[in-house]
Amino acid sequence: MKNKCTVLVTGVGAIIGYGIVKSLRASLYQCYIVGIDIYSDAVGKVWCDSFVAGVKADSKDFQDHIQRVVKQYSIDLIIPGIEQDLQALAIIRDTLSELGVVVALNSSYCLNTFGSKLNTRQFLLDNCLPVLETLSAKNANSIEVSKSLGYPCIAKLDKSTAGKGQRIIHDETDLAPFLGQSEYLLQRYVNSSIVKEFTASAFGLGNGDFVNLITLERTLGSDGATHKAKVTSNEPFIQQIRIICNNSRPVGPTNFQFIYDDSQNEYFLLEINPRISSSSSLRTAFGVNEAQMCIDYYLHKCIPETSVIRSGKAQRYIADNVEYDSSDF
Structure with missing residues (x-):
C-alpha cells in the first residue's frame, strides 16, 4: 500500500463518479474518499468514507462550497466525476491551487x-485525419444536407456527452427543426x-x-x-x-x-x-x-x-x- 491521501470525488451518484470511487478502492493508495453529489441519496455515498451534499456546478455558491469542503477535510486531490463539475472546477483551478489542492483536469487547450465537436472536427482537418462528413446546423440547408450527408443523417449537440440531444434524421421533415440551430451539428450516419x-x-x-x-x-x-x-x-x-x-x-x-x-x-x-x-x-x-x-x-x-x-x-x-x-x- 502506498502513501495516504484524501481525495474528493464529485458526482458520486453517477456512473463515472462511483466508478472513480471503486477504482480508488482498488488502487495501491490508502485513500480517504470524500464524495459529493447534489442528491443526498446518491448511491455512491455508501462507498465513500464521508459524504457531502453538493450544489449545482452553475450555482453562484459552487466555488465557496468546494472551498469549504477542501478546508474541512484537508483535500489533497479533486477528481471530477461529471462534465458540469469539470467545467466549473476548470474555472477555479488556480484558486484551489492556492489552497494546496490539485484538480485532476486536462489542459485548457x-x-x-x-469540449466542442465542431472544434474537434476542425482539429482533425488541420491534422489531416479522417473526418466524417459534418455540417453546422446553423448554416446548413436541406439541399446541402441531402447532397453532402444524405438520409438518414444524425443531429448532435455540439457540446454534450453520452449522446444527449442526439437524433436520427430520416427526411426533410425531421431535419427542419434543427436547421438554423447554432448549438447543433449534422453528420453522416454510419449505417x-x-x-x-x-x-x-x-x-x-x-x-x-x-x-x-x-x-x-x-x-x-x-x-x-x-x-x-x-x-x-x-x-x-x-x-x-x-x-x-x-x-x-x-x-x-x-x-x-x-x-x-x-x-x-x-x-x-x-x-x-x-x-x-x-x-x-x-x-x-x-x-x-x-x-x-x-x-x-x-x-x-x-x-x-x-x-x-x-x-x-x-x-x-x-x-x-x-x-x-x-x-x-
Whole structure:
C-alpha cells in the first residue's frame, strides 16, 4: 500500500463518479474518499468514507462550497466525476491551487478544443485525419444536407456527452427543426453492414507522450454509457491517437471514441473526451486504473507505471443497494 491521501470525488451518484470511487478502492493508495453529489441519496455515498451534499456546478455558491469542503477535510486531490463539475472546477483551478489542492483536469487547450465537436472536427482537418462528413446546423440547408450527408443523417449537440440531444434524421421533415440551430451539428450516419464502436483511453503526459493506452470494443446502453465491452487491439487507432496527442498535448485521462465504417474501411473519430469516462471502472478491471494514475501524476508528480493489461470482456447489469431503516427483523 502506498502513501495516504484524501481525495474528493464529485458526482458520486453517477456512473463515472462511483466508478472513480471503486477504482480508488482498488488502487495501491490508502485513500480517504470524500464524495459529493447534489442528491443526498446518491448511491455512491455508501462507498465513500464521508459524504457531502453538493450544489449545482452553475450555482453562484459552487466555488465557496468546494472551498469549504477542501478546508474541512484537508483535500489533497479533486477528481471530477461529471462534465458540469469539470467545467466549473476548470474555472477555479488556480484558486484551489492556492489552497494546496490539485484538480485532476486536462489542459485548457484540450478542454476548450475537445469540449466542442465542431472544434474537434476542425482539429482533425488541420491534422489531416479522417473526418466524417459534418455540417453546422446553423448554416446548413436541406439541399446541402441531402447532397453532402444524405438520409438518414444524425443531429448532435455540439457540446454534450453520452449522446444527449442526439437524433436520427430520416427526411426533410425531421431535419427542419434543427436547421438554423447554432448549438447543433449534422453528420453522416454510419449505417453500413458492419458498424462497430470503440473507446480508447490514454493517460497524457502534457508533452505529446502518453502511457497505458487501452482500447475496448463497446456496445452502448440507452443512457449513452458503455454496457458491454471487450479488450481489443490498439493497432487500428494508435497512429491517429499519436498524431492527436502530439498536436494537442493532453494531460491526464483522455478518451477517444471511434466508429468503424466498413463501406470505407475506415475508423472515424467521433469525439474526444478530455477526462475520465464512464468506462473507467471497466478499464480498472482490465488493469488500467485511471484514478490511481491521477494520484501518481497530479499529486506525486510522477509518470504512472506501465500497466499489465488483461484481455477479456465485461457486461454491466443493474444491482440493488438496500439500506434498512432498522436492524430489527
